[in-house]
């Protein structure tokens with residue numbers, strides 16, 4: 129990605145709840161002007177905190193879907209998530225756009241976005257449990273449901289996939305993610 133690139137890649141950051149997707153994306157974007165965050169639309173209560181997202185009702189979300197507002201949308205955790213078409217404007221500046229996606233929509237996203245990199249973030253199971261509890265955004269029942277979903281597999285057929293271990297220090301995962309992103313940047317057109 130450089131200022132002269134026509135379009136930046138979409139960089140999907142995926143993995144189980146509590147693995148550190150939002151933390152990794154925020155740290156990556158904070159340290160690199162060529163990377164930016166995609167703000168999602170989620171039917172989660174606005175006061176839930178965590179990521180910076182647009183909170184909407186289920187009814188409003190359905191209307192946004194009907195109006196063709198989203199480049200991608202999916203259900204998960206009893207919620208609905210949407211990525212507005214605005215993501216294309218962010219890419220047009222030649223920046224890589226970081227976005228937290230469900231593992232279930234990665235092949236669809238690869239078709240929709242074309243220049244698409246997947247960072248599969250991992251952490252040891254005991255680390256996930258500790259982090260979800262410490263985050264405190266979900267109640268204990270929901271934490272258990274999310275831990276049960278942790279081993280959801282990635283689909284076959286992803287063209288640019290990197291595994292990032294975030295079991296340890298966040299900055300180590302940030303360095304590994306940066307290396308992965310820039311190792312697969314589309315070669316400059318001659």
Ligand SMILES: Nc1ncnc2c1ncn2[C@@H]1O[C@H](COP(=O)(O)OP(=O)(O)O)[C@@H](O)[C@H]1O
Pocket residue numbers: 143144145146147148149150151152178259260262263294295296297298299301
């Ligand atoms: N490498 C890390 N070391 C320690 N705590 C972390 C690390 N990465 C994330 N966390 C913490 O773990 C919790 C879950 O992180 P979050 O980014 O919300 O994960 P996800 O978006 O994958 O659910 C947060 O409280 C966050 O501050």
Ligand SMILES: O=P(O)(O)OC[C@H]1O[C@H](OP(=O)(O)OP(=O)(O)O)[C@H](O)[C@@H]1O
Pocket residue numbers: 142143144145146149203204205209228229230231232274277280
């Ligand atoms: O199908 P999966 O790959 O299991 O992902 C399920 C959902 O979890 C993540 O959302 P969110 O960031 O709201 O949840 P999290 O913070 O618990 O990861 C992700 O963006 C999906 O919407």
